[in-house]
Structures are given as structure tokens and as C-alpha cells.
Amino acid sequence: GPLGSSGNLLQVLMSFPSLTNFLTEVLAYSNSSARGRAFLEHLTDLSIRGTLFVPQNSGLGENETLSGRDIEHHLANVSMFFYNDLVNGTTLQTRVGSKLLITASQDPLQPTETRFVDGRAILQWDIFASNGIIHVISRPLKAP
Numbered sequence: 484g485p486l487g488s489s490g491n492l493l494q495v496l497m498s499f500p501s502l503t504n505f506l507t508e509v510l511a512y513s514n515s516s517a518r519g520r521a522f523l524e525h526l527t528d529l530s531i532r533g534t535l536f537v538p539q540n541s542g543l544g545e546n547e548t549l550s551g552r553d554i555e556h557h558l559a560n561v562s563m564f565f566y567n568d569l570v571n572g573t574t575l576q577t578r579v580g581s582k583l584l585i586t587a588s589q590d591p592l593q594p595t596e597t598r599f600v601d602g603r604a605i606l607q608w609d610i611f612a613s614n615g616i617i618h619v620i621s622r623p624l625k626a627p
Contacts, residue, residue, distance in 0.1 A: 489611045489612050489613055490612060490613060491526065491527045491528075491529060491612055491613050491614050491615075492526040492527070492533060492535050492612040492614055492615045492617065493509075493523065493526040493527050494527075494612070495610060495611070495612040495617060496509075496526070496535070496537060496617065499537075499610075501539050501540050501619070502537050502538075502539065502540065502619065503540060504538070504540045504543045504544070504545055504547075505537050505538055505540075505543055505557075505623070507545075508543075508548065508549050508554055509522070509523060509526070509554060510523070512549075512551050512554050515551075516551065518551055518555075519551055519554075522551075522554065522555055522558075522578070525558070525560065525578070526558075526614075527614075528614060529613060529614045530614075531560055531614050531615065532562050532563045532614060532615055533558055533559065533560045533563070533614065533615035533616075534558070534559040534560075534562070534563055534564040534575065534615060534616055534618070535557060535558050535559075535612075535615055535616070535617045535618070536557045536558075536559075536583070536600055536603075536605075536617075536618050536619075536620050536624060537557065537617055537618070537619055537620065538557075538603070538619075538620050538621070538622055538623040538624075539606065539619050539620070539621065542603075542620070542621045542622040542623065543622070543623050547623075549623055550626070552579055552626040553623065553624065553625055553626045555577065555578040555579045555626070556577045556578070556579055556581055556583075556624050556625070556626035557577070557623070557624050558577060558578045559575035559576060559577050559578075559583060560577075560578045561575070561576050563615055563616045564616070565608075565609055565616060566598070566605070566608035566609050566618065569585045569598055569600070569605070569608075569618075570585065570587065571585060571586055571587040571598075572584075572585065572586075573585040575600075577626075579626055581626055581627050583600050583601050583624065584600070584601055585598060585599070585600055586598070586599045586602070587599070600618070600620060600624070601624055601625075603620040603621045603622045603623075603624065604620065604621040605618050605619070605620055606619045606620065606621055607619035
């Protein structure tokens, strides 16, 4: 919808059919532990500004499971990083205290560079939510 009417991070995540496998993981995590519930609440908390990286379904099989730490490693909850902020060498602090590294590669045959977060290509970016922003990545991130 138009700017200003987007839902919170969880609602926006729920609106993308291509991101349901990650959503399923998040919901299972929230049903399994207090930490998981807190993470889910964080995605709906309008007082935060987060940057959520979400693997597309083709990169996260339905039978592939992520640990709670892995799931939380997809959220940088310090501020909103737009695609333009994600320049080569940028590091983002995640909710579990680990760091994500942004790298960029310029293919001479391509008009635009590809940007990566911990080696996963960023495929879609700057999907707005009322409390953050979502970037779609090729494969799930793994917490250290």
C-alpha cells in the first residue's frame, strides 16, 4: 500500500508469499520458548527501528530448520539500514550481539553491483514497515 500505511515488521513479513518459510520458522520459535516469544514481540514493537534480513523460500527449504540464535541473527535491531546505507564494509550488530558484514561485488558484465550480507546476495531491498525495513536475501544467515 501507500507509504505510511505499512504494518509492523511481522505484518509486512506475513504479506509476502515468497517469505513464508522464514515466517514459519519465526512462528515455531515463538511457540517453543520465551526467547522466541520475545523475538516475535520485538518484530511488532513500534518503538524500535530494525533491519530484518529474510531468506526467500527458494533458499530456505521447508524441511530446513534454523536455531533460535540463527533466526535472531537476521535482525539488526539498532537502526534502519536502507539499501543505500549497506555499502561495502558496513557492519551491523544483530539482536544476538553478533555482527553482519556487507560486501559488494561489481561484475563488469552487469550494470549494477551485487551486495551481500555475510555472503548471501541481497535480492530485494527497502521493503518498508512501520518499525523497520526488510531486505530479502538468497539464503538464511547462520549465527556464529
